[in-house]
Amino acid sequence: MLDAEGLVAGWSPEAEHLLGYRAQEVLGQPVDSLSVHVDGQRAGERLTQSGPERWLDVVFRHRSGRLLRLVAACRQLPATVIGPTTVVFLGDPEHVRGRQLQQAMLHGISTHSPVGMTIYGPDLRMAWANAAARQELPGTFDQYVGRSEDELYPGSEVLSAQYPATITQLMGKVLDSGQTVTGVHYRGCPASDPDREHVWSLSYYRLQDADGRALGVCEESVDVTDLHQAQQRLALLNEASVLIGSTLDLHRTVQELTEVLVPRVADFTAVDLLGDVLAGREPDARSARGTGDLCRVAHRSVREDLPEAVVTPGQRVGYSQGSPHWQCLTSGQPVLNAVLDLSQPWLREDPVRSDRLRKLGIHSHLAVPLRARGVTMGVATLMRWRTPDPFAAEDLLLVEELAARAAVCIDNARRYTREHQSALTLQRSLLPHELPTQEAVEAAYRYLPADTEAGVGGDWFDVLPLACARVGLVVGDVIGHGIHAAATMGRLRTAVHTLADLDLPPDELLTHLDDLVSRLALEAEAAHPYGIEGVLGASCLYAIYDPVTRRAIFARAGHPPPALAHLDKAVEFLDIPAGPPLGVGGLPFESVEVEIPEGCVLALYTDGLLTASDGDEDTGLERLGFALAHPDRPLEEVCDTMERLLLPDRAHDDVAFLVTRPRALPAENVATWDLAFEPAAVGRARELASDRLTQWRLLELTFSVELIVSELVTNAIRHAIGPVALRLIRTQNRLICAVSDHSSTSPHLQRANVGEEGGRGLFLVAQFAQRWGTRYTGDGKVIWAELPLADPSAGNPQP
Structure with missing residues (x-):
């Protein structure tokens, strides 16, 4: 002092x-x-x-x-x-x-620090708070002293899952253990801003004296609402990159965009696309200048009853000129009405929408164009009425990014839709529109193209009329999808028609088809050496059914076996040698002949039928056997059962199956005679044929049949090897004359010169018959000719 x-x-x-x-x-x-x-x-x-x-x-x-x-x-x-x-x-x-x-720091923390600090006593009730913390508590501070955190922020929640559900419980753990806790995210509405949700980052540590006695808990809080929203936007963008465009289906892609936007960005979202886009066409500038061509594709609301929607998906949307949607289409720029003015001219011209906006209290409106590769394809509309915050600039940036990503996916889906429709049109044009009516078999079928994600495939089927009332049955599958597979299918189907018209046995037909596929593959490889899609291979099952003998000959190339449903026993999957797929080569194909009992149903199908449900072929075969049970049902009902049991969902691969009920020709409609191998047998053959025509009441055909029989038997005796047999077959609309011998030499139709005595026999046969031809058997050949019946309802055999 x-x-x-x-x-x-x-x-x-x-x-x-x-x-x-x-x-x-x-x-x-x-x-x-x-x-x-x-x-x-x-x-x-x-x-x-x-x-x-x-x-x-x-x-x-x-x-x-x-x-x-x-x-x-x-x-x-x-x-x-x-x-x-x-x-x-x-x-x-x-x-x-x-x-x-230290004193300056304490003063700054108390008065100027942006970090809110609150001290809770040993009873975990508020004892002191700095100026930053008091800003969230309007009114005098004394009214909040003695309250717990849960009382100060009712309805709030802890966002961090690893911590207790309430802050009071968390502070209790900190007070007991002395362990510091940091980075706890807490969401709620402060008393100073009850209409807007905030997020805080909280930290807690225990306050104690020099002796280590607990005096309370200090809370440090930082308002991270903007940071949290930015993180949420980033997470939403990352999530949208996975969710939007998960398929190549245009409507599903648009639906995914609305699912991302509602409710995390908007209370209601509608997406409208131009008609050209929905049709798979490239939209032009003229389409984008007006809103009359817009069509509602999808919309979504926070309410299930969709009170904001004026139109339903699939309907045209008419927005008036000058509306934000019109501005989006014409300028390609978004239009943000953070605070929606219901007195705007475009709303006065649209009283329905204006009334809907007014009743719901929609206060913020955002229209964003869907643009990809410089082309506007539609517009997305977002509205808020339950969320109190208006759309801000940050929301606009987020929605623009989401719209840009979705627009690329929509454009990809549009392009794929166009390609898929082209391939599907090509495929349908190459498949049979109607199965020809055959007396030998009753047939029903289903062809189900793959979904849009897998693309059009190369499955096909056919019922082919053959000589002597026989029928060819074929089902095939080209490997791969897309327009190349559809085009290859058409080429193979045409080839099967040509080869079947030559009346080749099933194993020989598949051999020729195998050579064709190999040549096509080589041509594709030479034309596109860098891996452009070409012919990769195919599978095929071919069968010939003969209603006279009730037997069928089968051969298959890497194809599932046919199923034969019996009346009196379980469904049988015929043991036909599989053979390699077409285009592999190296191994021969084998034919197997099987008897077809009366009343059975024969089913041919592609592998997509077996693997459509769960990918397991054994399970598919089991379900197929169950679906084919009771073959006495109508074939359409059998097909419906197969589709229901084996294709519960849309197939990821093309599926084709052919269900037939083979029928035998009545014995009285078939006549067979063995002839002596001598010239006199020609006259005998004419007599037998004439008598049978009389019995069948087909006298108007007597002259033609006698001439055909005479020429065919004469050629067999002169140029072939015996024995010789004659067979007449009568169906509902034709008469068949067939002469068999044991020679493999095939006759040829030729035009004889004026001075020659012979050489006109087959020419005459061709003139009188509707069709004629030669088919080879295991021990010779059969030359046949068909004549149409003038009155198919007549001609019952005489008693």
Whole structure:
């Protein structure tokens, strides 16, 4: 302590420890004798100046003689018995400055810090809060003292799953364990802003005295609402990249966009596309200039009843000129009405929409064009009415990015739709539109193209009329999808028609078809050496059914076996040698002859039928056997059962199956005679044929049949090897004459010269018959000719 003259009037033990002088050595001495002048000014003069409390830099001399740089704090005391007195506090500069900074920090935390700090007592109820924390608590602070966190922010929730459900429980754990907790995300509505949801990042640590006794918990809170929303937008963009465009289906892609936007961005979203886009065409500038061609594809709302929707998906959407949608289409730029003005001209011209917006209280509106590769394909409309916040610039950036991604996916789906429709049109044009009516078989079929993701495939089927009332049955499958597979299917189907018309056995037909596929593959490889899709291979099952013998000959090339459903036993999958797929080559194909009992159903199918449900062929065969049970049902009903049991969902591969009920020709409609291998047999053959025509009441055909029989039998006896047989077959609409022999030499139709006596037999046969031809058997050949029946309803055999 110093008096008014700068003499030492008091000396504490701490001063003695600091400077080394005892009290009796310095009391009454001038302080200048203990100090050094600073800036030409004596210490006593500086320390005793009147004024507010201040801090001064001074230099004192230690009793040992060394100089000490200290900091002095001076405070004037009321006058004492010795007059005015000054208390001088001396200290180490670093320590003093540290305490100064600590006090400044505490003052800054209390008044200026942006981090909210709240102290909760041992009872976990509020005891103190700094200015930042009090900003979220309107009114006087006293009304909040003594409340818990859950009472201050009712309805809030902890977003971090690893922490307790409530903040009070979390603070209880911190108080008990002393463990610091940081980065707890907390969501709720503060009392100062009850209509807007906020997110805070909270940290907690225990407050304790020097003895370690818990005094409470301190909470530090930072409002990270903007950061949280930015993270949510980024997460939404990342999620949208996975969700939008998961398929190549245009409508599904649009639906995925609405699912991403509602409710995380908007309360209602509608997506309208131009008609050209929906049709798979490239939209032009003229289409984008108006809204009359817009069609609603999908919309979504936070309410299931869709109160915002004026039209339903599939309907045309008429927006008036000057509307945000019209502006989007014409300019290609988004239109943001953060605060929707219901008095705008375009709404006055659209009273239905205006009334709907007014009733729901829709306050914010956003229209964003869907553009890809510089082309506007439609517009997305977003509205808010349940969410109190209007659309902001950040929302516009987010929606623009989502719309751009969705537009590319929509354009890809549009392009794929166009290609898929082209391939499907090609495929359908190459498949049979109607199965020809055959007396030998009753047939029903199903062809189900693959879904849009897998693309059009190369499955096909056919029922082919053959000579002598026989029928060819074929089912095939080209490997791969797309327009190449469809085109290859058409080429193979045409080839099968040509080869079947030559009346080749099934194994020989597949051999020729195998050679064709190999040549096509080589041509494709030569034309496209860099892997452009060509002919990769195919599978095929071919069968010939003879209604006279009730037997069928099968051969297959890498194709599933046919199924034969019996009336009196379980469904049988015929044991036909599989053979390699077409185009592989190297191994021969084998034919197997099977008897077809009365009333059976024969099913031919592609492998997509077996693997459509779960990919397991054994399970597919089991289900197929169950579907074919009870073959006495109508064939259409059998097909429906197969489709229901084996194709519960849309197939990812083309599926084709052919269900037939082979029928035998009545015995009375077939006549067969063995003829002697001599010229006299020609007359005998004419007599037998004439008698049978009389019996069948087909006398109008007698002359033609006798001439055909005479020429065919004569050629067999003259040029072939015996024995010779004659067969007449009568169907509902034709009469077939067939002469068989044991020679493999095929006759040829030729035009005889004027001077030649022979060579006109087959020419005459061709003139009188509707069709004629030669087919080879295992021990010879059969020459046949068909004549149409003038009246198919007549001609029942006489009793």
